[in-house]
Amino acid sequence: MFRFQRTSLRRRVALAAALVLSGSLALAACGGGGDSSGGQPAAAKTVSQADIDKAMSTPTDLTFWTWVPNIQKEVDLFQKKYPAIKVKVVNAGQGGPQYTKLRTALKAKAGFPDAVQIEFQYIPTFSLTKSLMDLRPYGAEALKDKFVGWTWQQVVGSNGEVWAVPQDSGPMGMLYRKDIFDKYGIAVPKTWDEFAAAARKLHAADPKLYLTNLAQSQAGVWFGLLWQAGVKPFENTGADSVKVDLNGAESKKVADYWSGLIKDGSVSTDADFNDQWYQALNRGKYATWITAAWGPVFLEGSAKATSGKWRAAPLPQWEAGKNVSGNWGGSTTAVVQGTKNPIAAAKLAEFINTDPESTKMFATQQFLFPVTKSLLADTSFVDRPLPFYGGQTVNKLFAGISDTVDTKFQWPPFLDQAYSDWGETVGKSFANKSDTSTALDQWQDRTTKYAKNQGFKVEQ
Amino acid sequence: MSVNTTDRLGARAPSRADVRRRARGVSHARTGYLFVAPFMLVFLGLLVLPLAYAAYLSLFQERLIGGTVFAGLGNYTRALTDPRLLHGVGRVGLFFLIQVPIMLAIALFAALAIDSGLLRVAKGFRLGIFLPYAVPAVVATLMWGYLYGQDFGLFAQLADKLSLSPPKFLSSDWMLGSIANIVTWEFTGYNMIILYAALRAVPHDLYEAAAVDGAGAIRTAWSIKIPALRPALLVCLIFSVIGSFQLFSEPQLMQRLAPSVIDGGYTPNLYGYTLAFTGQEVNYAATVSFLLGAVIVVVSYAVLFVTTRRSRS
Numbered sequence: 085m086f087r088f089q090r091t092s093l094r095r096r097v098a099l100a101a102a103l104v105l106s107g108s109l110a111l112a113a114c115g116g117g118g119d120s121s122g123g124q125p126a127a128a129k130t131v132s133q134a135d136i137d138k139a140m141s142t143p144t145d146l147t148f149w150t151w152v153p154n155i156q157k158e159v160d161l162f163q164k165k166y167p168a169i170k171v172k173v174v175n176a177g178q179g180g181p182q183y184t185k186l187r188t189a190l191k192a193k194a195g196f197p198d199a200v201q202i203e204f205q206y207i208p209t210f211s212l213t214k215s216l217m218d219l220r221p222y223g224a225e226a227l228k229d230k231f232v233g234w235t236w237q238q239v240v241g242s243n244g245e246v247w248a249v250p251q252d253s254g255p256m257g258m259l260y261r262k263d264i265f266d267k268y269g270i271a272v273p274k275t276w277d278e279f280a281a282a283a284r285k286l287h288a289a290d291p292k293l294y295l296t297n298l299a300q301s302q303a304g305v306w307f308g309l310l311w312q313a314g315v316k317p318f319e320n321t322g323a324d325s326v327k328v329d330l331n332g333a334e335s336k337k338v339a340d341y342w343s344g345l346i347k348d349g350s351v352s353t354d355a356d357f358n359d360q361w362y363q364a365l366n367r368g369k370y371a372t373w374i375t376a377a378w379g380p381v382f383l384e385g386s387a388k389a390t391s392g393k394w395r396a397a398p399l400p401q402w403e404a405g406k407n408v409s410g411n412w413g414g415s416t417t418a419v420v421q422g423t424k425n426p427i428a429a430a431k432l433a434e435f436i437n438t439d440p441e442s443t444k445m446f447a448t449q450q451f452l453f454p455v456t457k458s459l460l461a462d463t464s465f466v467d468r469p470l471p472f473y474g475g476q477t478v479n480k481l482f483a484g485i486s487d488t489v490d491t492k493f494q495w496p497p498f499l500d501q502a503y504s505d506w507g508e509t510v511g512k513s514f515a516n517k518s519d520t521s522t523a524l525d526q527w528q529d530r531t532t533k534y535a536k537n538q539g540f541k542v543e544q
Numbered sequence: 545m546s547v548n549t550t551d552r553l554g555a556r557a558p559s560r561a562d563v564r565r566r567a568r569g570v571s572h573a574r575t576g577y578l579f580v581a582p583f584m585l586v587f588l589g590l591l592v593l594p595l596a597y598a599a600y601l602s603l604f605q606e607r608l609i610g611g612t613v614f615a616g617l618g619n620y621t622r623a624l625t626d627p628r629l630l631h632g633v634g635r636v637g638l639f640f641l642i643q644v645p646i647m648l649a650i651a652l653f654a655a656l657a658i659d660s661g662l663l664r665v666a667k668g669f670r671l672g673i674f675l676p677y678a679v680p681a682v683v684a685t686l687m688w689g690y691l692y693g694q695d696f697g698l699f700a701q702l703a704d705k706l707s708l709s710p711p712k713f714l715s716s717d718w719m720l721g722s723i724a725n726i727v728t729w730e731f732t733g734y735n736m737i738i739l740y741a742a743l744r745a746v747p748h749d750l751y752e753a754a755a756v757d758g759a760g761a762i763r764t765a766w767s768i769k770i771p772a773l774r775p776a777l778l779v780c781l782i783f784s785v786i787g788s789f790q791l792f793s794e795p796q797l798m799q800r801l802a803p804s805v806i807d808g809g810y811t812p813n814l815y816g817y818t819l820a821f822t823g824q825e826v827n828y829a830a831t832v833s834f835l836l837g838a839v840i841v842v843v844s845y846a847v848l849f850v851t852t853r854r855s856r857s
Contacts, residue, residue, distance in 0.1 A: 184821050212608060301803035324609045355803050359689075363696040498608065500822045508807045515804030534823065539609030 131221045131427060139427035146171045146428055149186065150201035150417075151178040152251075152450055158442045162435045169428050179203065180500075183210075186420075190215055193422070198429040202248055202418045204238040204411070205307070205495045208320060210418070211247050212497035217419040218245040222430035230438055234491040235455040239416055242320050248416035249433045252452030254376025255486040256308045256399055256409050259383060262474065263393045264293065264371040272397050279400040280345055286371060287350040296372045297364070298342055299356035300514040303506040304412045305374060311410025311493045312399055313338050318496040325541035326496060328532050331524035337402075343513070343520035353514035362386055374399065376412040377453035377482040384472040392471065396478045398485055409488045414453070453482060460486060498535065505530040602831040608824065619831035628809035629832060633789075633839060635720065636811050640788035640843075643724040648780055650728070651735035652773070656765050658736075659743040670740070674733035681730060685797040688726045692801070714802040723794050731787065735780045742776035743769060778851055782844055789840045792817070812836045 148159065148171050159171045174197065176182045183206060189196035190213075202210060210216050224246040228236050235250040260272065268289050273279035283295035299305065310317055315334045319327040329335070345351040352370070354361055364370060365387040373379060380396060399409050417433035419426060436442045443459050446452040454460055466480040496502050505527055513523035528544075535542045605615040623629055654673050658666045676684065691698045692713035703710035713722045746769065754764045792813040799806040799814075808818030812832060820829035 187824075301800075354694075355801060358800050360693045360695060360697075360801065363693075367696070369695070498824075500824070504808055504818065504822045507803050512804040512807070515802075537607075538824075539607035 129221055130223075136222070136427055136431070139425070140166050140431060141168050143168045144170070144425050144428045146199065146425060146432060147174060147197040148172065148199045148429075148432065149174050149176045149182060149197040151175050151182060152201065152415075152446075152452070154450060155436075157449065158436045158445055159432075161439060161442050161445075162432055165435065165439075166428075166431070169432070171432060183500075186210075186215070187213075190420070190422070196420050196422065198423040198425055199417055199419055199432050201251070201415050203413065203415050204235075204250075204253075205304075205499055207239060207247050207416065207418070208241075208495050208497040209499045211241055211245070215421050216247045217421050217423070217426055217430070218247065219249070219419060219430050219433070220244075220246050222427060222434070224249065224430065224434065227434060227438060230456050230458070232455055232457060232460065232486055232489075234411070234489045234493075235414070237491045238493075242322070248418035249437045250455040251415045251417055251437050252378070252446065253414035253455045253486065254308075254378050254412045254453060255482055255489050256312065256374065256376050256412050257379075257482055257485050258372050258374050258397050258399055259379055259394050259473075260372040260397060261368060261370075261390070261393050262395045264368065270295075270371075272395075273400045275404050276341060276400045276402055280341070280350075283345055283350040284348070292369070294352040294370050295350065296374055297352045297354050297356070297361075297370045298346065298374075298514060299361075300353045300511040301355040301357075301507060303503040303511070306506065306510065308376070308410035308412035309338055309374075310335060311490060312408055313402055313410075314408070314490065316492065316494065318494050318502070320494055320497060321543060322541075324539065325543065326535060327543040328496070328528065328535060329544060330528040330531060331521075335524055336521050339510070339520040339524050346514055346520075347517050349517075366390060376414075377486070378413060378451065380470065380473065380478045380482075381451035384470070392474055394473050395476055396473055396481050398481070398488075407488050408490065409485045410493070411489050414455070453486075496531075496535075497540075498538065501534050502531050505534070598830040598833065601827050602834055604827050606824075606827055615827070619828050620835070622828065623831050623835050629812060629815055629835070632809050632812040632815050633836070636789050636791050639720060639724060639791065640785060643727060644781070644784040644788060646724075647728045647732050647784070648735060648777065651732050651739055651780070652770075652777070654732070654736045655739035655743055655773075656769060658740055659769070660761055660765070662761070670736075673736055676729050677731065677733040679730070681793045682797060684730050685726055685794050688722070688729070689798060689801050692722055714798070714805065716805045719798070719802065719805050723791070723798065726794050727787070727791075731784075735784075738780055739773055739776050742773050746772045774851075778848070781847055781851070785844050785847055786840055789836065789843065812839075 146169060150173065156173055159173055163169060163171060176185045176197075182201070186196060186200060202216070207216070218241070227246075227249065231250050232253070235253050239246060239248045239250055241247055264270075264286075265272065268286055270282045270286060271278075273282050279295070286293050286295045307317070313334055315329075315332065315338070317328070317330050317335065319329075321327050342351070346353055354364060365373070365383070366389040368390065373383065375383075380394075383394065384391070398407065401407065417437055419429040419433060423429050436446075438456065440458065443454060443456050444462070444465070447454045447459055447465055454465065459465055460483040466483050467477055468479060469475040470478050509523045509527040509530065510520060512518075513520045532542050532544065602619055603615060603617070604612050605619065606612040654669075657663055658670050663669055679687075694700060694710065694712065694714060697710075697713075699713070700710040712718055750768050750772075751764060754768055759767065790813050791811045795806050795810045795814055796817070799810075806814075808822065809815040813836065816829045816832040816836070819825045819832060
């Protein structure tokens with residue numbers, strides 16, 4: 085009896101061990117291939133209007149991966165204009181999960197979409213792996229003037245390729261609780277120095293309050309703040325080389341500033357977008373939220389209890405009298421390399437993001453912050469008062485901020501790693517109240533090491 | 545065989561029976577393979593092949609620039625000296641040493657309590673302990689994560705009412721214990737059911753004999769029930785080895801609540817996941833998975849070796 089059980093147990097152990105190892109199964113599934121599908125089809129040859137007309141009247145099925153809610157409405161407009169094209173909208177997850185699926189499908193060379201939503205910061209990551217199509221042959225260069233300058237710069241590659249069409253953006257500003265400011269006699273800070281003084285004053289007056297929360301989990305905000313400070317953390321200097329400068333003097337200035345506020349406890353560092361954080365917003369733990377142009381509507385849905393108490397203002401400045409900002413978030417529509425219907429997919433990306441009716445729908449129904457110049461000047465959009473903000477015309481404020489975003493900021497071709505390394509060095513220093521400046525050096529080290537390990541020539 | 549048959553039958557039977565038996569033997573074997581075939585196909589296709597492929601992958605390095613190169617055992621030497629992997633393995637090892645004895649002790653106690661017949665609501669009690677196992681790990685972690693919340697969680701609110709400072713469940717000192725608590729909550733019931741089922745299989749005459757010898761409930765539990773549970777406890781222990789070293793969902797979900805405490809290398813499985821899906825280092829992730837598998841095999845055998853040796857002596 086016991087003997088029997090022992091052998092069966094042993095077998096079970098072996099089987100279990102095999103199961104353990106099969107964890108690599110999932111990895112195996114996406115580790116295949118490795119060939120790089122031969123590069124671009126002999127650079128940028130313009131497709132003739134006749135070819136485009138033909139493609140747009142040939143019955144075609146497109147697949148479009150995006151997580152914009154109810155985007156079917158905009159897609160319907162496209163299908164009304166081009167009845168031959170049928171678009172299947174698939175929500176393959178928001179951000180990270182979608183990119184993981186996309187990579188897996190690209191490796192498997194099956195099941196990838198024709199068009200896909202890609203956030204600005206991920207464009208170099210996907211163009212490096214030759215996963216996106218250059219849209220120049222389909223007339224994308226002509227779209228340039230429709231878009232706000234910096235958003236267009238974000239989709240242009242180092243050799244002038246157009247990797248995607250901008251959809252929405254997130255120029256950064258500051259949302260603040262007017263009631264709390266009034267109660268403690270705090271004026272809206274115009275510079276970061278004023279902001280620091282206000283933070284210390286508020287926390288001293290009520291230790292349960294924080295002027296803001298700099299989330300230990302949010303690399304996006306950090307990059308936005310660097311962007312505002314004029315830092316160029318990454319530059320793509322060539323096909324196989326990248327400049328990594330995460331701990332330069334300008335970065336350290338930003339780091340020391342925040343590190344000081346975090347160390348004396350006047351700014352909190354809770355992770356964001358989780359229950360705890362939503363509760364804190366609703367209960368008024370933070371007096372400001374340093375956020376992006378999509379923030380106002382997001383907050384309206386997430387902190388209903390505080391309606392009417394918020395106002396919006398530009399970011400505090402490093403130099404008094406200046407007016408610059410950074411960007412956090414925003415998306416584009418790109419065409420996936422390997423699609424059988426490049427023309428139709430490119431026209432889909434173009435149409436939904438430039439057609440006046442479609443872009444207006446994005447702005448008024450899905451509340452995406454616009455990237456087209458015409459919509460940012462449209463009074464029905466910018467002059468709309470928002471009751472949540474006491475009737476302030478918040479869109480107008482952010483439309484103005486959008487013009488102050490630096491056009492030269494670049495993203496690395498390995499964003500996931502840079503973000504993840506940030507969390508384990510800089511983010512960690514927020515949480516531990518340790519020296520952020522030292523953490524910047526670690527971040528630089530780890531990211532450089534990774535890049536070299538991946539075969540990049542790294543300039544520092 | 546033919547001992548009990550008549551001569552007449554016995555005279556005719558052997559040749560036919562032999563033939564039939566031989567034929568049956570062959571067709572038995574064939575049918576046997578047929579029965580096993582579906583399993584073998586799935587086993588080969590979904591387990592052995594991917595394993596072999598992962599082993600193959602672990603010998604290469606694919607770079608973003610320059611493509612795939614043969615790395616030999618390079619990934620393995622890197623892994624064996626990778627402090628993040630070693631820390632992760634050490635952490636789950638510690639987790640195993642502390643969490644598993646606690647969980648099995650509670651499960652054992654609960655099984656004995658139910659089996660003792662002294663509980664009035666034994667069925668309700670059994671169901672109550674088992675119920676958490678029916679809750680998916682993801683839901684359980686989200687729920688506990690909410691309870692642990694530093695500002696607005698249940699414990700924080702209770703502490704606030706009593707004007708105490710709430711324990712920092714999500715801080716780096718407490719995190720492993722907080723995760724251990726979730727895992728214990730989830731899996732005590734599962735282990736209890738295994739132990740309870742084994743208890744039901746103990747022959748009743750042993751209890752009667754013990755009662756005749758004047759043994760009370762506690763003496764019976766100590767001298768009869770617990771020794772009889774040894775094989776079942778071993779099963780629980782081995783499953784726990786595997787469960788502990790493969791710890792993934794709980795820390796992965798808690799990462800959202802305490803990103804600076806749980807980094808990408810908190811547990812070895814999480815590290816493998818991070819490598820593959822954040823750093824695109826699929827080959828190295830395969831290596832890490834393989835090494836983790838090896839660690840589990842070794843620990844499982846060590847547990848078996850120690851326990852069976854003790855039972856023999």
